[in-house]
């Protein structure tokens with residue numbers, strides 16, 4: 001058995017090396033490194049894959065969130081609601097833009113933002129909700145869309161961990177995550193489900209005027225060259241990354257299928273084990289793309305289990321060890337810790353196991369066996 005990795009980028013690269021080399025060679029030979037044809041091609045293919053009108057590639061997933069917020073014309077004092085349990089980017093950009101951050105608690109089963117907590121956090125100043133499809137599982141979009149409509153609030157979906165996941169509404173409408181709200185954002189950080197070999201990100205929307213504005217904002221606020229109508233950013237996906245992503249996009253569904261297979265093998269191995277709660281598997285209609293396979297370990301045994309895994313050369317991740325409302329940078333003394341019972345508990349219980357496209361059944365069984373022996 002090969003050594004177990006948390007993410008195996010080398011194994012994945014080796015499997016598609018020839019195709020990648022051809023794609024990379026063409027960028028190197030044309031030397032069209034910025035906004036070259038490779039970027040346009042990837043943009044068009046991602047639009048088709050997502051079934052969305054506009055994809056705007058950008059430099060990373062954090063910029064994608066910032067550009068989405070910038071496009072909404074908000075003013076200081078306006079509020080944005082998001083999950084207390086997510087990667088810092090989601091909250092960081094709200095504060096960077098001088099807006100008020102309203103963090104809310106999550107659902108214990110899905111780790112996703114809890115719609116009833118969103119409802120309670122809404123004020124007359126609330127302008128947007130950022131649901132995060134955490135660990136690859138769609139948030140409860142049926143309710144979130146309803147709440148947003150009722151209160152005339154925009155939805156920006158942080159789809160950094162769930163590219164390729166889909167969500168089916170009660171009326172049968174099925175949409176890819178990130179294309180449900182007003183704007184979707186994603187990241188191509190190497191370990192994401194569709195990972196570049198460096199940084200990258202994208203914004204997507206069906207709204208023509210938002211798309212136009214975001215494209216301008218990402219390009220120094222200029223539509224016509226050297227005429228700056230808005231204060232913007234320089235946020236681009238470079239051609240080399242686009243060439244890599246365009247090859248890998250063809251394999252994304254297959255990669256996600258492999259992640260789902262690995263998840264179901266872990267879950268059947270770990271079923272009924274003391275103090276282990278395996279991840280929620282949504283009904284088929286709401287596909288989960290398992291960016292992470294995250295267990296909850298009860299009875300304060302998580303850290304002991306983590307030590308045991310390390311002793312057996314099994315890597316793991318704790319996503320995330322501190323809820324955002326307790327982070328030094330985002331702490332607000334006016335916000336009571338009692339509003340976050342679920343995240344406060346999750347941070348002490350979660351542990352993510354190795355999850356990637358190259359994981360073998362032997363490796364999954366070995367990891368499961370070590371967990372079972374330790375906890376049973």
Ligand SMILES: *Cc1c(COP(=O)(O)O)cnc(C)c1O
Pocket residue numbers: 060061062063086087089090132158160161186187188189199200201
């Ligand atoms: C990775 C990630 C981001 C940020 O992406 P970068 O490309 O690293 O800037 C934002 N939100 C979530 C939920 C993420 O997992």
